[in-house]
Structures are given as structure tokens and as C-alpha cells.
Amino acid sequence: MLKTVAVLGSTGSIGRNTLEVIAAHPDRFQVVALAAGDNVRELAAQIQQFHPRLAVLRTAAGCAELRRLLPQAPELVYPELLYGAAGLRAVAVEAGAAIVVAATVGVAALPAIHAALAQGVSVALANKEALVAAGTVLMAAAARGGAELLPIDSEHSAIHQCLRSGHAGELARLLLTASGGPLLRRPLAELAGVTAIEALRHPTWNMGARISLDSATMMNKGFEIIEACHLFGVREAQVEVLVHPQSIVHSLVEFADGSVLAQLGAADMRLPIQYALTYPERLPCPGMRLKLEEVGRLEFEPPSLERFPCLGLARAASRAGGGAPAALNAADEVAAAAFLAGEIGFAEIAPVVERTLDRVGAPPVPSLEAVLAVDAEARRIGKELIKGRKSA
Numbered sequence: 001m002l003k004t005v006a007v008l009g010s011t012g013s014i015g016r017n018t019l020e021v022i023a024a025h026p027d028r029f030q031v032v033a034l035a036a037g038d039n040v041r042e043l044a045a046q047i048q049q050f051h052p053r054l055a056v057l058r059t060a061a062g063c064a065e066l067r068r069l070l071p072q073a074p075e076l077v078y079p080e081l082l083y084g085a086a087g088l089r090a091v092a093v094e095a096g097a098a099i100v101v102a103a104t105v106g107v108a109a110l111p112a113i114h115a116a117l118a119q120g121v122s123v124a125l126a127n128k129e130a131l132v133a134a135g136t137v138l139m140a141a142a143a144r145g146g147a148e149l150l151p152i153d154s155e156h157s158a159i160h161q162c163l164r165s166g167h168a169g170e171l172a173r174l175l176l177t178a179s180g181g182p183l184l185r186r187p188l189a190e191l192a193g194v195t196a197i198e199a200l201r202h203p204t205w206n207m208g209a210r211i212s213l214d215s216a217t218m219m220n221k222g223f224e225i226i227e228a229c230h231l232f233g234v235r236e237a238q239v240e241v242l243v244h245p246q247s248i249v250h251s252l253v254e255f256a257d258g259s260v261l262a263q264l265g266a267a268d269m270r271l272p273i274q275y276a277l278t279y280p281e282r283l284p285c286p287g288m289r290l291k292l293e294e295v296g297r298l299e300f301e302p303p304s305l306e307r308f309p310c311l312g313l314a315r316a317a318s319r320a321g322g323g324a325p326a327a328l329n330a331a332d333e334v335a336a337a338a339f340l341a342g343e344i345g346f347a348e349i350a351p352v353v354e355r356t357l358d359r360v361g362a363p364p365v366p367s368l369e370a371v372l373a374v375d376a377e378a379r380r381i382g383k384e385l386i387k388g389r390k391s392a
């Protein structure tokens with residue numbers, strides 16, 4: 001039987017890779033809904049290839065443009081077009097998907113992801129910011145709805161795969177690998193002058209702008225620590241980070257007896273995406289195959305908190321709990337956007353996040369509304385701090 005799939009963020013890096021995986025298995029999957037932000041042309045092409053019954057853009061103007069772009073032919077069946085938050089929610093819970101691939105960036109799709117989990121629709125999650133901001137609320141919704149929450153992040157997919165060889169109670173530590181990003185060997189004194197182009201040039205992965213920049217600051221790895229705590233029920237102290245520049249070992253699990261299992265693969269997101277879509281089965285994958293003889297060396301080293309202060313901030317937010325991780329994500333998004341716009345320097349990203357965290361604290365966040373209120377407050381404070389630095 002065909003598995004019905006909805007994709008939130010279909011025009012992005014993960015979204016496009018997801019559709020490649022689906023196109024490789026036409027006998028397995030059927031796309032029922034696609035949601036994008038503003039890339040109308042790419043969505044129009046996807047609609048003509050996958051024929052979803054629902055398509056969503058960020059704005060009404062985008063939908064009007066999409067109507068103009070879709071060829072008019074009597075034999076073509078057009079999807080229903082919606083926009084904005086209501087559209088994202090419809091993609092997640094009204095299009096009849098058995099699984100929703102959450103591949104948007106930031107918290108735009110957080111209410112839609114929550115709705116899917118609460119209604120028992122499985123979610124394949126790439127959009128880690130949603131779990132960072134609202135992990136407790138989302139995990140509770142998944143437990144209530146009986147929905148499966150499967151990671152797409154290659155590190156968490158690796159851990160998910162390694163954990164299949166032991167019981168939850170036998171788990172001792174998780175070892176998350178990190179490429180180190182483009183600034184791993186850059187002299188510390190030069191970090192203040194790093195440009196946006198340099199910070200976005202990821203050495204091993206081809207990804208969207210936000211995650212590429214978050215990899216350069218290692219905030220991305222900090223988010224992944226928080227994500228791992230929610231997905232696998234561990235404490236922050238049980239999650240180690242290892243810099244592994246080759247990005248071949250995607251992560252490792254240490255069990256109670258000291259045995260360490262790792263998952264290896266080429267740096268190609270189609271494998272973890274397909275794993276989440278086909279779990280518990282494995283199928284041939286259109287992704288690249290690993291040739292260890294070509295890789296040659298696998299290196300590991302501890303990360304420097306002096307070079308990557310965002311990693312320390314994320315650990316502190318994870319320990320503080322409550323609304324602190326939501327504030328961490330929101331402040332990072334605001335600071336990252338300001339850096340990319342040339343408003344602050346690379347070395348100012350971490351201080352903006354730190355001061356925002358100091359001011360927001362860790363208020364209780366028992367509901368999605370409370371999470372979104374912390375998110376809005378942290379954005380307001382972050383922007384105020386950036387404005388203050390510019391005028392100082």
C-alpha cells in the first residue's frame with residue numbers, strides 16, 4: 001500500500017532531497033501535500049511532478065503567483081491552494097498524510113508539527129528548532145497522540161539506528177559528531193572579521209543558510225544536544241560532542257558495558273530521510289555510497305568552548321530548561337539574521353544570545369502558547385540588543 005506523505009518546506013534542501021527519495025520509490029509513497037515559503041517556481045514544478053491535493057505558500061500573493069504559473073490544461077488536476085499558518089496546519093493534519101516531513105526552518109511550522117503529533121500523525125523531523133523550542137510540549141503531544149517522531153538529522157538518525165541493538169536502560173552516553181564547520185582551524189584572533197560568505201561555506205554538507213551559519217558557530221550542535229535529550233530521554237550531561245571533520249561517523253552510542261556503536265555513511269541526507277520514511281524497513285537508497293578506502297582517515301577531537309561559545313550557551317539553556325531553549329533558538333535566529341545582513345560581526349552572535357538568555361531566564365512553558373510567548377519576547381530583546389550595539 002502507498003504511504004501518504006506531506007512535506008512542510010518542500011522547496012528547501014531537505015524538502016528537495018525528500019522528494020528525490022520519494023521519486024525513487026513510486027510504488028511506496030504518494031505525496032498528498034506540499035508547503036513552501038516563497039519559492040513559487042520550485043513549488044509549481046513540484047506540483048506538476050507529484051500532483052499533491054494541497055499546496056501551501058507563505059502568503060496570499062504567493063498563491064496568486066502560483067495560480068498564474070501553473071499551466072492551464074483541462075486534463076491537469078490542480079491542488080487546493082492555501083497560505084500561512086492555517087495552510088501549514090492543513091498540510092499537517094487535513095491532507096490525509098500518514099507521515100509529515102517537517103523540513104521548514106525556525107518555528108514557523110511549530111503549531112502544525114504539534115497538531116500532527118497531537119492527532120497521531122507520524123512526523124519525520126528535520127526542523128530541529130521546533131524541538132529545541134518546544135521539546136517537552138511536542139514529546140507530550142506525541143505520547144498523547146500515539147504518534148511516532150522520527151529524526152532526520154543525520155546525528156539523531158545514527159543514534160536511532162545504533163539504539164536498535166540495545167535497550168533504553170542499557171544506554172550510557174550519546175556521542176554526537178560535529179564537522180567543526182568552516183572555521184575549525186581559523187586563528188581565534190581572526191574570528192571577529194569572518195564574513196557571511198566564509199561562515200556559510202560548509203566543508204562537508206550542502207544545507208540551507210540558517211543551519212550552515214549555525215554550524216560555523218556550533219549553535220547547531222548545541223541544538224542537537226537539546227534535541228537528543230528530548231528524543232532519547234537522556235540528560236544534557238550524557239551527551240558528548242566530538243569534532244569529526246570527515247562527517248562520516250554520524251554519531252555513536254556508548255552502552256552500559258562500555259561498548260560503543262557507531263553509524264557511518266556518506267555525507268548525503270537522502271539516507272537519513274529515507275530511513276525515517278521507511279522505518280522499520282530498509283530499502284535501496286538513491287544516496288551516495290560510502291567508500292571508506294577513499295576516506296582514508298577518521299579523526300576525532302574535543303570541541304573548544306573558547307572557539308565555539310554557542311555550544312556552552314546551548315548546554316546552559318538545556319540545563320536551565322523551561323523557556324530557556326526557546327529563547328536560545330529565537331535569539332540565535334535574530335543574531336544570525338543580523339550577521340547575514342551585515343549589522344553585527346560574527347563574534348557578536350554569541351554575546352547577543354547570552355544577554356538575551358540572561359534577560360529571559362527559564363520561565364515555565366507548559367503550553368505551545370507559552371513557548372511562542374517566550375519566542376516573541378526573546379526576539380524582541382535580541383533585536384533591541386542589536387539596535388543598541390549598532391547605535392553604541
Ligand SMILES: NC(=O)c1ccc[n+]([C@@H]2O[C@H](COP(=O)([O-])OP(=O)(O)OC[C@H]3O[C@@H](n4cnc5c(N)ncnc54)[C@H](OP(=O)(O)O)[C@@H]3O)[C@@H](O)[C@H]2O)c1
Pocket residue numbers: 008009010011012013014015035036037038039040057058102103104105106108126127128129152153154205206207208209210211269
Ligand atoms: N539541510 C540539511 O542538510 C539539514 C540537515 C539536518 C537538519 N536540517 C534542518 O532541517 C530544516 C530545514 O533545513 P534546510 O537546510 O532544508 O533549510 P532551507 O534550505 O533554508 O529550507 C527551508 C524550507 O522552509 C521553507 N519555509 C521557510 N519559512 C517558511 C514559512 N514561513 N512557511 C512555509 N515554509 C517556509 C522554505 O521555503 P522557500 O524556500 O520556498 O521560501 C524552504 O522550503 C532546518 O531546521 C535544519 O536545521 C537540515
